[in-house]
Amino acid sequence: MLYGRAAEEGQLRSLLRRAAEGASGALVVHGEAGIGKTALLDHLAAEATGAAAAAGNSAADGASGASGRATARVLRTTGIEAETELPFAALHQLLRPALDRLGLLPEPQADALRAAFGLAAPTGQDRFLTGLGVLTLLSEYAGESPLLCLVDDAQWVDRASLDALAFAARRLDSEGVVMVFAVREPVPLGLPELRLDALDREAVAALLAEHVGADLPPHVRERVAAEARGNPLALIELPRALSEEQRAGLLGPLPAAPADPTPASRVTAAFGDRLGRLPESTRAALLVAAADDMGDLGVVLTAAGVSAAALEPAETAGLIHLDGAVLTFRHPLVRAAAYRGATLARRIGAHLALAEVLVGAEHADRRAWHRAAASTGPDEAVARELDAAAERAGGRQGTASASAAHERASQLSPDPADRRRRLVAAAQAAADAGQFRRVAALLRRGGEDSGAPAGNAAAENAPAGNAAAANAELARVRAALELNEGSAVRAVEVLLAAGDAGPTILTEAFHAAQSAGDPDLVERVRARVAAAPADHPATLTALAAVYGGEPVAAERFEAAARDPGTLFSERFLAAHAVHALADHGRARELAELLLAHCRSHGLLGWQATCLHLLAEAHLALGELRPAARAAEEGLTIAGYAGLDHRACYLRATLAVCAAVEGDEPRCRELAGAALDHARDHELGTAAAQARYALALAHLGAGDAAAALAHLDAADRHPGGPPVLNAPVLPELVEAAARAGTVRPGAAERLGRWADQCGSPAAHALAARCRALTTDDEGAEESFHAAAAHGERAGGGLELARTRLLHGEWLRRRRRRSDARRVLREALEGFEKAGARPWAERARAELRGTGEVIDDTSATGVPLGRLTPQEREVVRLAAAGRSNREIAAQLFLSPRTVGHHLYRAFPKLGVASRDQLAAALAD
Numbered sequence: 001m002l003y004g005r006a007a008e009e010g011q012l013r014s015l016l017r018r019a020a021e022g023a024s025g026a027l028v029v030h031g032e033a034g035i036g037k038t039a040l041l042d043h044l045a046a047e048a049t050g051a052a053a054a055a056g057n058s059a060a061d062g063a064s065g066a067s068g069r070a071t072a073r074v075l076r077t078t079g080i081e082a083e084t085e086l087p088f089a090a091l092h093q094l095l096r097p098a099l100d101r102l103g104l105l106p107e108p109q110a111d112a113l114r115a116a117f118g119l120a121a122p123t124g125q126d127r128f129l130t131g132l133g134v135l136t137l138l139s140e141y142a143g144e145s146p147l148l149c150l151v152d153d154a155q156w157v158d159r160a161s162l163d164a165l166a167f168a169a170r171r172l173d174s175e176g177v178v179m180v181f182a183v184r185e186p187v188p189l190g191l192p193e194l195r196l197d198a199l200d201r202e203a204v205a206a207l208l209a210e211h212v213g214a215d216l217p218p219h220v221r222e223r224v225a226a227e228a229r230g231n232p233l234a235l236i237e238l239p240r241a242l243s244e245e246q247r248a249g250l251l252g253p254l255p256a257a258p259a260d261p262t263p264a265s266r267v268t269a270a271f272g273d274r275l276g277r278l279p280e281s282t283r284a285a286l287l288v289a290a291a292d293d294m295g296d297l298g299v300v301l302t303a304a305g306v307s308a309a310a311l312e313p314a315e316t317a318g319l320i321h322l323d324g325a326v327l328t329f330r331h332p333l334v335r336a337a338a339y340r341g342a343t344l345a346r347r348i349g350a351h352l353a354l355a356e357v358l359v360g361a362e363h364a365d366r367r368a369w370h371r372a373a374a375s376t377g378p379d380e381a382v383a384r385e386l387d388a389a390a391e392r393a394g395g396r397q398g399t400a401s402a403s404a405a406h407e408r409a410s411q412l413s414p415d416p417a418d419r420r421r422r423l424v425a426a427a428q429a430a431a432d433a434g435q436f437r438r439v440a441a442l443l444r445r446g447g448e449d450s451g452a453p454a455g456n457a458a459a460e461n462a463p464a465g466n467a468a469a470a471n472a473e474l475a476r477v478r479a480a481l482e483l484n485e486g487s488a489v490r491a492v493e494v495l496l497a498a499g500d501a502g503p504t505i506l507t508e509a510f511h512a513a514q515s516a517g518d519p520d521l522v523e524r525v526r527a528r529v530a531a532a533p534a535d536h537p538a539t540l541t542a543l544a545a546v547y548g549g550e551p552v553a554a555e556r557f558e559a560a561a562r563d564p565g566t567l568f569s570e571r572f573l574a575a576h577a578v579h580a581l582a583d584h585g586r587a588r589e590l591a592e593l594l595l596a597h598c599r600s601h602g603l604l605g606w607q608a609t610c611l612h613l614l615a616e617a618h619l620a621l622g623e624l625r626p627a628a629r630a631a632e633e634g635l636t637i638a639g640y641a642g643l644d645h646r647a648c649y650l651r652a653t654l655a656v657c658a659a660v661e662g663d664e665p666r667c668r669e670l671a672g673a674a675l676d677h678a679r680d681h682e683l684g685t686a687a688a689q690a691r692y693a694l695a696l697a698h699l700g701a702g703d704a705a706a707a708l709a710h711l712d713a714a715d716r717h718p719g720g721p722p723v724l725n726a727p728v729l730p731e732l733v734e735a736a737a738r739a740g741t742v743r744p745g746a747a748e749r750l751g752r753w754a755d756q757c758g759s760p761a762a763h764a765l766a767a768r769c770r771a772l773t774t775d776d777e778g779a780e781e782s783f784h785a786a787a788a789h790g791e792r793a794g795g796g797l798e799l800a801r802t803r804l805l806h807g808e809w810l811r812r813r814r815r816r817s818d819a820r821r822v823l824r825e826a827l828e829g830f831e832k833a834g835a836r837p838w839a840e841r842a843r844a845e846l847r848g849t850g851e852v853i854d855d856t857s858a859t860g861v862p863l864g865r866l867t868p869q870e871r872e873v874v875r876l877a878a879a880g881r882s883n884r885e886i887a888a889q890l891f892l893s894p895r896t897v898g899h900h901l902y903r904a905f906p907k908l909g910v911a912s913r914d915q916l917a918a919a920l921a922d
Contacts, residue, residue, distance in 0.1 A: 001210075002043055003232070004203025005036065011194060012044045015178045016072065019146035022899075024172035026179040028154075030186050031196030033264035033333055034233030037182035040196070041076075041150045044180065048072035048148045072146035072178075075138075078328075079156030081335070082292050085405065086365055087398025088116040091134065091161035094149065098141040105140070106884050109133035116160070118362065128607075128637065129599070130160075131167030132891055138168060139175040139893035147177045153332055154183040159400035159433070160393075163640070166190065171891055174899035198230025207232060212239045231263035233331065234270075241270035264333060271337035274317060281310040283338070284346075286320070289327055290339035291350040291373070292358075292366065297325045303353040348374045365389045368405075378414035383422070386412070390429070403429035407442065421470055427477045431484075432605065434642020439481045472498050472505055479512060484645050487682040488516035496524060503536050507569045510543055514576075515645065517684025519720025522547050537566070539574045546577055547721045551756050554583035561590045564597070568606060572613070579617055580723050582754075582762035585794060588617035608638040608646045615653050620761070622797025622833045628657040629872065648677040648686045655693035659700060660797070662836035667697045685724075688714040692728050695735060700837030704738035711735055718745070722753035726762075729753075733769040734805070747773045761798070764789035768802045771809070779809060787822075800829025804842050816849040823849065866904055873900040874908070878916035 002009060008029075015025040029037050049071060077094035099117075102110045113133040114120035141147060151157060151165060166189040169179040186193060199207065204225050208216075216224065216239060228234035275283060285304040292299070301308060311327070314320045321328050329335040339347065351374040358367045368385035375382050390405035406426035413419035427442040475498035482491035495509040506529055513521040529536055529544040539560040546552050557574035560566055566574075575594055579587035591614035598607035611634030618627035631653045638647040655670035671690040678687035691714040698707035711732040715725055729750040736743040747769040754766035764786050771782035783806040790799035807823035810816075823846045830839035866874060869890075876886045883897040890897070905911060908919045 002036070002039060003207045003210075004199040005040060005196075008040060008194060008196065009043065012040070012180065013047065015180075016044070016048055016146060016148065019072065019148070019176045019178045022174055022176050024175045024177045026169035026172055026181075026191045028181045028183060028186070028189055028191050028193045029196060030183050030193060032231065032262070033184055034231045034237075034267050034331070035196045035198070036232045037196060038152055038331070039232065041152055041180060041182055045074045045076065045148065045150060048074055048146070072148045073142070074148045074150065075141075076150040076152070077157070077161075079151070079153035079158075081156045081332070082290075082369075084156050084158055085369060085393075085401045087158055087160035087393045087401040088164075089161065090151070090157040091164055092117045094151070094161075094165075095134070095137060098137055101137055101140045105133055105136050106888055109136055109888070113137065116164075128167065128640075128891065131164040132888065134164045135168035135171055135175075135891075135893050136887065138177050139895045142176050145176070147175075149177065149179040151179070151181045154181045154187065155185065156332075158398070160398040162187075162189075167640070167891075171893070171896075173892065173896035175893050175895045199232060199235075200230070204228070204230060204235060207235050208239075211236050215239075227263070227266055229263050231267070233333070234263040234267045237267050237270045241273045268333045268337050268340075271319070271331075271334050272341045274319065275314075275334075275337055275341060278313050278317070279310070281306045282313045283342075285310050286314055286338040287342045287346060288350045288353060289320075289329070290335045291347065292354050292370065294366075295326045295328055297322065297327050299354070299357055300327055303350070303357045305353075348376070365392065369408075372408050372412065375412055379412050380414050380418070383409040383412040383418070387422070390425070399429045399433035400435060403427075403433060403435065403438065403442075417470070420474075424470065424473050424477060428473065431477055431480045434605075434640070436481055436485050436642055436644075439477065440485070443478060443481065472502065474498075475505060476508060479508060483512055483515065483681075484643060485681075488512055488645070488684070489518060489521065489682045492516060492518075492521045492525070496528065503540060504567060504569070506536065506540055507567065507573055510540070510573055511569065514724075515683050515685060517688060517716070517724060519717045519724060522721060522724065537570060539566075539570050539577075543573060543577060546580070546723055546756075549721055549723075549752070549756060551758060552577075552581065553758065554578045554581040554586060557581075558586065558590070562593065568594075568597070568603065572606065572609060576613055579613060579620070580726075581757040582620075582726075582759040582765075583757075584617050584620040584761060588614065588621065591617055605641050605643055605646070608634045608641060608643055608650070611637065612646060612649050612653060615650070619653065619656060620798075621794065622800070622829075624657055624660055624797070624834050628654060631657065644677065645681060645683060645686075648674050648681070648683055649689070652678075652686050652689040652693060655690060656696060659693045659696035660833075660835045660838070662700060662840075664697045664701065667693055671697075684716065688716070688728055692731060695728075695731055699731065699735060699738070700841075702841075704735050707731070708735040708739050708741075715746070718749065722749050722756060726750060726753040730765045730769055733772050737772040742773050744773045760789045760793035764793055764798060764802065768805065772805065776813075783809065795829070797829065797833045797835060800826045800833065800835070800842075801838065803829070804838060804845070807842070807845055811845055811848055820846065820849045820851055823851075866907055870900045870904040870907075873897055874904050874916060874920070877901060877913045878920050 012027070015027065018025060029040060031037055075094050075097060077090045079090055083089040095113075102113060105113070108129060109132055111120065112129040116130050138147060138149065149165075154162060157165075165179070165181075169181075170190050172179065181189065181191070186195075208221055208225065212221070220242075224235065224238050228238055275286065278286075281304075285300055285306050288304040289300045297308070301310075304310070311320065311322065315322055319330055319334050321330065329338070342350075351370040355367050355370040355374065358370065364385075368382070368389045371379075371382045372386055386405045386409035390402040390409070393399070393401040393405060403426045406422050406429055410419050410422035410426060413422055423442060423445065427439050430436075430438040430442060475494050479491040479494045482488070482494060491512040492509055495505050495512060498505050506525060509525045509528075510522075513525050526544045526547045529540045530548075537560070539557060542552055542556050554577070557577045561571050561574035561578065563571065572594060575587060575590035578590060591610055595607065595610040595614060597603070598610055611630045615627045615630035615634065618624075618630060631650050635647055635650040635654065638644075638650060651670045652674040655667045655674060658664075658667035658670060671693040674690040675687055677683070678690060691710040695707040695710040695714070698704070698710070711728055714728045715732055717724065726749075729746045732746045733743050733750070736746075747766070750769050751766045754762035767782045767786035767789060771779040771786060774782060783802065786802045787799065787806070790796075790802055793799075803822040803826035807819045807826055810819035810822065823842055827839055827842040827846065830836075830842055872890055873886055873892075876890070877883075883894045883901075886892070886897045887894045892900075901913065908916070910916060910919050
């Protein structure tokens with residue numbers, strides 16, 4: 001029976017009830033050690049497995065559930081401190097009963113899970129695919145019955161498992177699955193939370209009455225209650241630790257207070273007293289179990305050198321549970337007391353004994369960590385074992401575990417050069433895992449907080465080539481940290497100061513300089529490349545030409561972007577250059593190609609970056625919905641990977657989408673967040689795009705003066721390379737024209753950029769801006785040229801905007817018939833793209849020509865009746881995708897996809913997916 005938790009029980013029971021109806025849910029329960037999290041999970045599991053009986057007694061307990069509720073299945077895992085650095089250990093424990101369903105998953109998801117659990121060779125798949133595999137497997141295992149997944153002591157769950165489980169939990173919808181995490185301190189999982197506080201006085205009295213009865217004198221009972229501070233475990237365990245004299249109140253009522261007077265510390269001390277009364281052989285076995293806690297009874301007994309009889313006293317005392325060949329501690333605080341209460345020499349002996357017992361390749365990681373725990377000084381052999389464990393962890397997407405292994409290997413390295421190399425590897429793995437605070441701490445440990453190279457002694461003793469390589473790797477890590485949490489400007493400085501910078505350093509310096517948006521920095525990188533063009537890849541020399549204002553064909557970059565043997569950062573910069581040169585269709589293809597590579601090779605950070613490029617290419621082509629989808633996915637991944645700088649860019653892109661679609665509040669919110677971050681971190685191009693989004697929103701609302709102010713601020717470096725400023729120049733010229741002024745200089749710069757690019761899209765924009773800054777005769781010719789170039793570029797939103805401006809120009813000159821023709825074409829383009837403010841402007845202009853407009857035409861789009869999630873599911877289903885294919889693309893379970901279709905069909909007036917394409921075409 002639980003005391004004082006009626007409200008919490010009701011909240012969890014509600015999740016079970018909804019699961020029986022097919023809905024899913026997730027919750028994070030947090031509170032201090034001993035507060036009752038595990039007891040609450042035990043109670044929930046008991047109720048879930050006995051739900052049928054509870055349903056039958058619903059009259060006696062109205063909160064128990066609905067009649068006919070099916071008994072739920074329960075999957076459970078517990079985080080173990082000794083396994084925190086072993087990737088996917090907790091996830092494997094949770095899903096072990098469901099692994100026979102792996103064959104039901106799409107092959108890439110099944111392969112990712114098999115690789116994560118060591119059942120197959122690493123596939124290189126990204127962590128999202130592993131998380132999606134967890135979601136699908138839980139859905140399949142649930143079947144038609146509710147499924148309850150309990151994750152206890154989540155503070156000790158390895159990061160790879162926690163990421164995959166949280167990913168699945170955030171996407172639960174209609175699978176009938178409930179996931180509950182119990183953790184001591186709140187963790188940012190993006191899930192609803194429930195805090196367990198101390199018990200009230202009535203619950204404390206009831207709990208003490210059950211567990212100590214009338215044995216304790218009132219004043220001793222009051223002292224216990226005061227020391228326990230409403231902590232249930234302390235209320236139960238503190239009385240058990242009292243001697244007979246203490247229970248009688250003759251001596252001090254409690255054991256000696258620890259230095260930390262919290263209830264958890266009191267309980268740990270009480271457990272320590274109880275363990276101290278056990279026989280030596282029992283304590284030795286418990287120390288070994290606490291040092292590894294795999295729960296394998298045979299391993300514990302062999303390593304401790306005792307028989308099973310040695311554990312009887314601990315089992316009788318209720319400190320451990322034995323279930324067949326599995327040993328578990330009653331509570332993590334018992335494990336902590338068993339381990340921390342032993343001397344250092346005994347702890348070392350326990351780890352060495354476990355390392356000897358854990359033989360075979362399947363235990364290589366555990367063996368390495370036990371030997372590391374037993375090491376009291378440098379040991380190159382153990383450091384190499386940890387290096388191997390780090391490589392295995394990285395291959396299973398356990399980058400956080402890889403970082404920890406590299407760090408410990410660094411600590412054990414006798415040679416300063418090896419120590420430095422491993423420390424940098426730890427920092428690089430932490431950056432890949434998005435743990436940038438950890439990156440900063442590792443660099444500080446190496447002396448990087450002062451800006452001095454870490455490990456000067458190592459650099460002096462190492463061969464020159466190795467030292468240069470080490471400096472380059474260190475510079476890359478420091479630059480990644482600066483770009484994410486510091487300053488893009490400083491990131492460039494770090495890379496350029498790396499000494500004899502090679503192609504990798506200069507490629508990343510170009511990337512950081514683009515982010516900074518500072519022409520002086522770009523010029524410094526360009527000059528470094530131009531100084532020795534024969535020593536650098538063709539992509540770098542071509543980039544130097546682009547930023548030097550020279551004409552460069554986009555085709556010059558395509559081969560590098562498509563070459564799988566080329567460094568990925570170079571491939572991305574090549575694809576980005578194609579976009580910067582206004583070959584947006586080709587840039588979209590390349591972004592999709594690179595994104596596929598990222599997904600198949602686990603390049604999570606680059607995945608978010610490629611999604612940003614894909615979104616920008618879609619946006620430039622006027623494909624608003626695909627742009628928003630790519631940017632939303634990228635923003636999710638950026639948050640998942642801890643890439644704050646990329647999230648800033650993606651918010652700016654989403655702000656542009658919102659502005660074009662007419663969602664001004666969302667535009668302001670996203671652009672404001674992006675602008676704040678960009679200012680703080682000197683991300684000049686992100687700041688310019690955020691201002692561009694705000695300007696678009698003002699242009700859509702008809703406030704040209706406000707738009708012009710934002711665009712003037714975005715155009716910070718008019719003397720820089722045209723390719724840096726080009727994105728904001730068309731709107732700058734238009735806003736100035738609408739505000740009653742002229743910006744011929746901006747139009748001229750855009751013309752130089754168009755000549756440099758040579759693409760129809762660039763020439764279309766340049767011609768449109770010339771039309772807005774020249775006299776009537778020149779304007780007419782330029783509008784026609786802009787439309788012709790726009791059609792060759794594929795039409796889309798920019799062509800519609802050209803036609804709107806042309807139509808307005810014609811109407812002001814009373815050429816109503818000519819104006820109607822181009823305005824109708826503009827309206828059609830805006831409605832097709834979903835650009836509501838511009839469509840309304842086109843309608844207003846058409847009304848001004850005397851045209852009768854049907855104002856309801858824009859509201860009859862069938863997809864407008866659906867939620868955003870239903871809209872995406874229906875769109876893919878109409879294209880012929882199966883539920884499994886849709887689920888994989890949208891990060892949902894197949895059952896949730898089916899649920900969305902079930903809700904969407906009546907809204908669209910269809911009875912089957914075969915009718916979807918026709919319904920959407922109407």
